[in-house]
Amino acid sequence: MSPSSKPLRRLGFLTIGLFDGADPRPGHENTLKLIELGEQLGFDSAWVRHRHLQYGISSPIAVLAAASQRTSRIELGTAVIPLGWENPLRLAEDLATVDLLSGGRLNPGVSVGPPMHADRVLPALYPDTAEAEDFSFERVRRLLSFVRGEPATDFSGSEGFEVYSDRVQPHSPGLSGRMWYGSGSLRSARWAGENGMNLLLSSVVKVEEPAGGSGESGGTAEGTSSGTEGSFDFAAIQLSHIRAFRAHHPDGERARVSQGLVVIPTDTATTAQREKYEAFARQRTPRTATPQGPARLLFARDIVGTSEQIAERLHADPAFREVDEVAFALPFTFEHEDYVQILTDMATRLGPALGWRPGG
Template structure:
């Protein structure tokens, strides 16, 4: 077993919050119960994913507002809000409001780019401005300026009994320090660092080799154990894990090289991790089949964007810990938000989260938060 990485300081999880179109309330309620369980188990953070025109959470800020009233300690994050669907000023108002209601526990993660399936949705989303909307980094800059309390208008004013503020209200002090950028490329990593944001890196990144002096991966990372979760007979998953880890490490280092805080800049890693310590034999078989079906996509970059997927980690916590201790990118960070598979049942999430909190987390040097 390779030398252990630094003890894990913050342990979180990510859920998509699926629901049945015929009964959407039940799905949202299930998501809230998962977040409540996370707090009970001592997790440091719970994150929700964003989905539009699908059967997943379309309004994560609203869901987290509800979660803030059913929890007291756990941090609440979005991973991520695609800003192509949002007005930055209005979103800044919502984020500040929920952060105040949560007592300063909100961690908004955002990303840029055209909305998914933009050709189909553009007329409904931007009927008058679809051809001139800017879906680049400027949208994040606008959001950051409003969250930081910079002026939205030239001046405040009083008109009769109405008093107007020059900046977005309410203002939540400290929220700007908890803004995250979800990036998958070296360009995004560098940009997020230059803006002083925190960085979310997931199980999907762009397959691109860093240029010399651009925060490369350094010495070759040790390969993951060949019998790691999801591995096939010839060690394909181990090789894919090592390849992914090296590229992800390059992005983390590129981010920190441009960040004012340097090596202290916050990075959260989001791999799909499924411990099976307390799983039933039926659950274990189903989890392994889930990972096996998804493994082929990790063999090479996918699509025109050359996106590289990390193999899912399925197995006993002790073995997953070995894989992570050998993972070049994991060794560089001290906080994670492990992603829950999208299509599992509530009982599966309870088992997985319980094993992460009671078995895997301690094996990574993590200690649960106290009530």
């Protein structure tokens, strides 16, 4: 291990949970099997993505409720729930329920901003209230207040045979300390720190405009750039987010940050698998050179190689050296057998190369 790197304390993985639209049950079942495998291999956490009107998990809380009954130790997270699709009070009820069913293992990750393709989905999602919906950080504040047990109404007590609470029920006392914000920008990282959340980082950051450029509205935020126009350093941008988050968090340097990159160990892969993984990474490499689209999104390079090679790359990453938790993302389009091989190599080879030891 590089002397400048912390030993990896917590190893997690992230899956999108793809399924066949004509027969969706097997895909959901495979997601549950991966989570079970993750626990058997000693992973500390398993995370699921959130997809609406696509062929990936649309109801992560329901999936994790099922996973909670098939596992006993592994923590279960969402990365992330886009709150533009959610009612914060109803979501708080679901989160607390699943957290209690899991024995306090839920790690909800959320983000804000208008729903993707808002102009096409808002008529169905909010047919009567779209103009009034608030997609800013205030939506997260509402969720946090409900999860923390703050009053949701000014009424409580008995009415006939019915008994009412003024806060969301059930209440799970430890859940508020396991709320994560999925950030790709400097402003949102700072906001997460100021509001005492944990920070989830992915393989995407938002490159900010030069000082004095146009700002933003709503709940999304610009990121930070490094170098001159045309020269971008993903790790440096992400490092600035980590430091801004901790500078504004009550826990300072002890504030939790989890990094999520796409890493694909090939130690026990077949020749055909290695060729597929390398082709996958090559196809995605062009988007790592410059910011993409109007949102100016910059992507990290996927890392494919032996666990020793991946560990060397990660130890050279200044953002990775600042964290001791990861949730490595599984590629979206592989087969179940590929995921089994990748997870097994992560737990048995890559994790130990990064100083990690399996959970009990």
